[in-house]
Each structure stands twice: as structure tokens, then as C-alpha cells.
Amino acid sequence: MQYVSTRGQAAPMSYSDALLEGLATDGGLAVPVEMPEASGEQLEAWRDLTYPELAAEVLGLFATDIPRDDLARMTAAAYAGFPEGVVPVREIEDGLSLVGLSEGPTLAFKDMAMQFLGQVLEYALEERGWVQNILGATSGDTGSAAEHALRGKERVAVFMLSPQGRMSDFQRAQMFSLDDANVHNIAVAGVFDDCQNLVKELAGDIDFKRAQHIGAVNSINLARITAQVVYYFWAWLRATDAGGWTEVSFAVPTGNFGNILSGLYAKLMGLPVRRLVVATNENDVLDEFFRTGVYRPRGSAETLATSSPSMDISKASNLERFVYELVGRDPERLAALWAELGESGSFDLSAEQPRFAAEFGFVSASSTHADRLATIRSVHEATGEIIDPHTADGVKGARANLEPGVPMLSLETAKPEKFADTIREAIGVELDCPEDVAAMLAAPQRVTEMADDADTLRAFLEENALH
Numbered sequence: 353m354q355y356v357s358t359r360g361q362a363a364p365m366s367y368s369d370a371l372l373e374g375l376a377t378d379g380g381l382a383v384p385v386e387m388p389e390a391s392g393e394q395l396e397a398w399r400d401l402t403y404p405e406l407a408a409e410v411l412g413l414f415a416t417d418i419p420r421d422d423l424a425r426m427t428a429a430a431y432a433g434f435p436e437g438v439v440p441v442r443e444i445e446d447g448l449s450l451v452g453l454s455e456g457p458t459l460a461f462k463d464m465a466m467q468f469l470g471q472v473l474e475y476a477l478e479e480r481g482w483v484q485n486i487l488g489a490t491s492g493d494t495g496s497a498a499e500h501a502l503r504g505k506e507r508v509a510v511f512m513l514s515p516q517g518r519m520s521d522f523q524r525a526q527m528f529s530l531d532d533a534n535v536h537n538i539a540v541a542g543v544f545d546d547c548q549n550l551v552k553e554l555a556g557d558i559d560f561k562r563a564q565h566i567g568a569v570n571s572i573n574l575a576r577i578t579a580q581v582v583y584y585f586w587a588w589l590r591a592t593d594a595g596g597w598t599e600v601s602f603a604v605p606t607g608n609f610g611n612i613l614s615g616l617y618a619k620l621m622g623l624p625v626r627r628l629v630v631a632t633n634e635n636d637v638l639d640e641f642f643r644t645g646v647y648r649p650r651g652s653a654e655t656l657a658t659s660s661p662s663m664d665i666s667k668a669s670n671l672e673r674f675v676y677e678l679v680g681r682d683p684e685r686l687a688a689l690w691a692e693l694g695e696s697g698s699f700d701l702s703a704e705q706p707r708f709a710a711e712f713g714f715v716s717a718s719s720t721h722a723d724r725l726a727t728i729r730s731v732h733e734a735t736g737e738i739i740d741p742h743t744a745d746g747v748k749g750a751r752a753n754l755e756p757g758v759p760m761l762s763l764e765t766a767k768p769e770k771f772a773d774t775i776r777e778a779i780g781v782e783l784d785c786p787e788d789v790a791a792m793l794a795a796p797q798r799v800t801e802m803a804d805d806a807d808t809l810r811a812f813l814e815e816n817a818l819h
């Protein structure tokens with residue numbers, strides 16, 4: 353399988369090339385030249401596989417340059433630390449189930465893809481005899497998942513930018529308490545989008561990127577997108593009966609449009625998916641796009657700090673991969689839309705908007721703080737379960753889009769322990785803090801504070817990067 357850029361100006365790449373490259377050389381995103389197929393009998397044959405086995409099968413359709421045995425070894429290693437079953441699927445009310453994606457080391461769904469990425473990155477670098485310095489931006493969960501997946505690796509160092517003062521105590525502790533020499537935390541005076549813009553500026557400077565061996569593990573990374581495809585297949589296999597060809601819907605708490613894009617890929621591969629509910633918080637740029645067809649990313653000044661902070665994003669990097677499919681995989685039309693976005697700050701696809709749902713299954717929803725509290729409360733009253741604020745945004749969107757006879761699978765993207773303040777506010781429950789978590793919160797923290805300035809960051813990298 354070869355990968356091409358959405359903007360059409362980069363040479364075709366293998367899976368490993370795309371993984372190491374991050375953004376394509378023309379500024380576009382790597383997409384498979386054609387969507388692999390996995391439907392019908394093939395899908396049924398996967399019913400009894402364990403999660404790591406299924407992951408090797410699904411990833412094998414994308415990573416055709418890696419021998420299948422090596423992939424199987426990597427998926428086994430990636431998910432070895434997870435509880436039995438890896439991804440539990442449990443019904444919380446009639447027709448509505450939670451897909452448990454938060455069983456990894458940082459209690460958030462990003463561990464799922466990141467643990468595989470840690471394996472495959474080291475593998476690809478070893479093959480080539482290279483090192484890589486991962487430069488990333490995080491609103492909280494990406495950074496900690498990346499650092500926990502890459503800590504202590506020999507060929508990789510991590511430089512993670514986060515918005516100063518915008519993460520929860522828990523998220524900060526998860527990142528800043530790591531004392532591995534290959535982990536560098538940088539707190540930027542700004543919001544997440546400022547961090548992401550710094551990363552884009554440095555990674556967009558081809559000479560600098562080459563000289564400093566810069567790589568990326570943020571949500572555009574192909575290994576993450578493809579590893580996330582696995583849990584849509586897994587959840588479908590758990591929620592349906594053998595032989596039936598039952599359609600299911602998914603509700604996905606969305607920020608950078610990474611997770612839900614993987615759901616679209618699963619659908620395009622042939623998985624019977626009916627609706628994909630794009631669930632946002634008050635930062636509702638995607639809800640607006642899916643309702644109107646007009647995409648107008650906001651500036652950092654317009655980005656609200658909410659109680660589902662990992663979704664406080666006003667520019668959704670992976671949306672480009674959906675629009676690429678929407679415009680019939682026409683890189684010229686895609687590039688023209690992004691040029692328009694650059695010039696006028698928006699583009700208008702309202703003429704195509706009816707196709708979003710009809711062809712791709714996309715519907716959308718947004719939540720407020722009050723919605724979040726009410727959803728956490730109602731799920732707790734009905735089931736005794738405590739869900740985290742991001743998962744609550746998904747459940748709200750799921751409930752609004754339930755259809756008779758169509759199982760709705762709502763993705764649990766974090767554990768409630770990470771957001772204890774909001775849980776206390778919603779249901780008055782003080783969550784027990786497990787001993788290892790208490791130790792982590794109390795541990796000394798290591799972080800470099802930095803102005804929102806590209807030159808300062810360049811100098812820091814030149815001094816601290818692996819060469």
C-alpha cells in the first residue's frame with residue numbers, strides 16, 4: 353500500500369515513510385492511495401481474535417511494508433500492559449454502549465494508538481539506523497500518552513509543547529513528573545493552537561526538520577489514525593451477532609478530528625457503520641461545519657477553556673482527510689480549498705453539506721458545561737457508572753442520535769479520575785485516588801517555560817535534540 357499527500361505534490365510513500373515524515377513535504381496529509389477493504393467474510397473471520405490479533409490484521413492492510421509477524425509482535429507488546437480484553441464494551445442504557453478505550457497507562461484513549469506507535473516508530477528507526485526527535489503539541493492527553501509510550505526509548509527523544517496553565521493538575525503531573533532523559537516538557541505562554549502553530553512552523557521548515565531529525569506523533573500521524581481504526585472493528589464485532597450484517601452508529605468526543613476520522617476509514621473499508629456522531633464541546637467549530645458546510649477555524653483568542661479540555665481545539669487538523677474524500681480525492685480541489693482558507697479564513701462547502709450525512713454518515717452535536725454535568729449525573733443515577741466529561745459530551749450526542757434497532761456505541765475517551773473537579777461538581781462524589789496516582793501527583797515536576805516564540809524553540813531543540 354502506497355500513501356500520497358492530500359495536496360498532490362509529494363512523491364508516494366510507504367507506510368513507514370509516512371510514519372517518519374509526519375506532514376507530507378507539500379504540507380498535506382498522507383492518505384492511502386486506495387482504501388483497503390475489510391468486509392463480508394473477512395470481517396466474520398475476525399470475530400474470535402483477541403484485540404492484539406485483530407490489530408495486526410487491520411494494521412496489516414495498511415502497513416504492507418512491514419512483515420505480518422513483526423506487526424503481530426508489536427501489537428502484542430503494545431497491548432500487553434492492558435487489562436484482559438483490552439477494550440471492554442458495556443451497555444449503559446437500552447441500545448447505548450460505552451467502548452472502553454481508557455485502560456492504558458495515562459487513562460485516556462490516546463494510549464491505544466500511541467502504544468502501537470511507540471513500537472512501530474522504534475522498529476522503523478532501527479531498520480534505517482536513524483534517530484528522531486518528536487516535536488508535538490498537546491492540550492493534555494496526547495502529550496502524556498506520547499511520553500509514556502516513548503519514555504526510555506533509545507532512538508527517540510520527545511519535545512512536547514503544552515499551553516501553560518490550561519491543563520488539569522492530573523494531566524500536568526502525568527507529563528511533568530516523568531524523569532526520563534529523553535522526555536522534554538515545554539510549557540508555552542499561549543493556548544493549544546499557539547503550540548500547534550509553533551510545531552507547524554518548525555516542521556514546515558524542511559532544512560531545520562532534516563537537520564534536527566524532527567518527527568511528529570500528533571493526531572495527523574498515520575500510525576495513530578490506522579491504530580484507531582482497529583477499535584471500530586473491535587467494537588462492531590462485540591456489539592453484533594455472527595452472520596448478521598447489523599449496522600451500528602458511533603458517537604465520538606472530537607477535537608482534532610483524529611479519532612472520528614478513523615471511524616470514517618473503518619466505514620469506507622466496508623464496516624457497516626450508519627452514523628458517526630461528531631460530538632464537540634463549546635468549541636463547536638466542527639459542529640458548525642457539519643451543520644452548515646462552512647468551515648471557519650477560530651483564532652486562539654476565541655478558544656474557550658472548558659471542562660472537557662482535551663477538546664478545546666478550534667482548528668481540526670485531520671478534517672483535511674475527510675474533505676479529501678468528499679471532493680472525490682481530487683488534490684487540486686483540496687489544495688484550492690486550503691488556499692482559500694489561508695486567504696479568507698474560511699471555506700464554504702454548503703452545496704455539499706447534504707452529502708456529509710447521506711454518504712459519510714456524519715451528524716454532529718455540541719455540549720455545554722451544564723450538559724456535561726447533567727449527562728454525568730444521569731448516567732450515574734441510572735447505572736452507578738461515572739463517566740468523564742469528554743465521554744459525557746459523546747454520550748449527549750449519542751442520545752440525541754439514537755435510532756430504533758441501531759446499536760449506538762459511544763467512545764469512552766478518558767477515565768473520570770483525570771477530571772475529579774468536574775465529577776465532584778456533577779455528582780458530589782470524591783473519587784478515590786489510587787496510591788500510584790497519589791505518588792505521581794506528589795512527585796517533583798520538570799518543565800521548561802517558554803514564550804510563544806519560534807526562535808526560542810529552535811535554539812532549545814538545537815541544543816537538546818538527539819543527533
Ligand SMILES: *Cc1c(COP(=O)(O)O)cnc(C)c1O
Pocket residue numbers: 460461462493494571605606607608609610611612662663742743765766
Ligand atoms: C484527544 C481527546 C479527544 C479528541 O480526540 P481527537 O482525535 O483529537 O478528535 C477527546 N477526548 C479526550 C479525553 C481526548 O484526550
